[in-house]
Amino acid sequence: MDKGESGHTPLTNNQIRRLLLQYFYDRNKNAKSSMGKKGSAVKIRDIKADMKAANGLKQQEVQSNLTYLLSQGWVEDKSIEKQVVARGGTVIPAVTKYYQVTAAGIDKIEGPGEFTVQRFHGIKIEATG
Numbered sequence: 001m002d003k004g005e006s007g008h009t010p011l012t013n014n015q016i017r018r019l020l021l022q023y024f025y026d027r028n029k030n031a032k033s034s035m036g037k038k039g040s041a042v043k044i045r046d047i048k049a050d051m052k053a054a055n056g057l058k059q060q061e062v063q064s065n066l067t068y069l070l071s072q073g074w075v076e077d078k079s080i081e082k083q084v085v086a087r088g089g090t091v092i093p094a095v096t097k098y099y100q101v102t103a104a105g106i107d108k109i110e111g112p113g114e115f116t117v118q119r120f121h122g123i124k125i126e127a128t129g
Contacts, residue, residue, distance in 0.1 A: 011055075016065045019055055021074055023047070024101035025109045041078055041098035066099065074105035 011019070024042075031040035042050075047066065051057040069075040077097050084092045107116050 011057075011061075013065055013068070016055075016057060016061055017069055019057070020047075020051065020062070020065055020069060021101065021105055021108060023051065023054075024075055024099070025106060028101050028106070035078075035080075035098050039098075041100040043096065043098060047099060069105070070099075073102055074108060075099055076102050 027042060028040040030038075032038040033040075035041045037046075044063075044066075048057075048059050048062045051062050052059075066075065070077060077099050080096045080098065082094045082096070084094050086092055103116075107113065
């Protein structure tokens with residue numbers, strides 16, 4: 001692998017995904033509210049800034065690996081819709097997205113627990129022949 005700007009070997013996508021998932025897990029664990037600076041859900045700009053400060057990750061690395069975690073169900077996004085009234089009375093819709101760890105993401109870090117729903121719960125699977 002090529003060495004990055006700092007002379008260190010760049011992280012793999014799997015390493016970045018682990019860092020991101022741990023970031024969301026830790027936010028959830030230490031949250032004092034559901035959203036905001038001390039909340040379990042966080043805006044993308046804050047994720048990128050925190051991951052750059054803590055791990056030296058580039059915005060592109062954060063975004064592409066967050067997309068993967070979202071598509072796999074480890075992280076989810078929540079949209080908050082607002083309306084801003086401009087001068088002259090024009091109403092402009094505004095959407096703010098927040099991201100947070102899912103139950104599946106928590107189980108990925110902690111391992112399955114007492115409250116983990118089995119994947120095929122209630123489905124009887126038998127092999128014949």
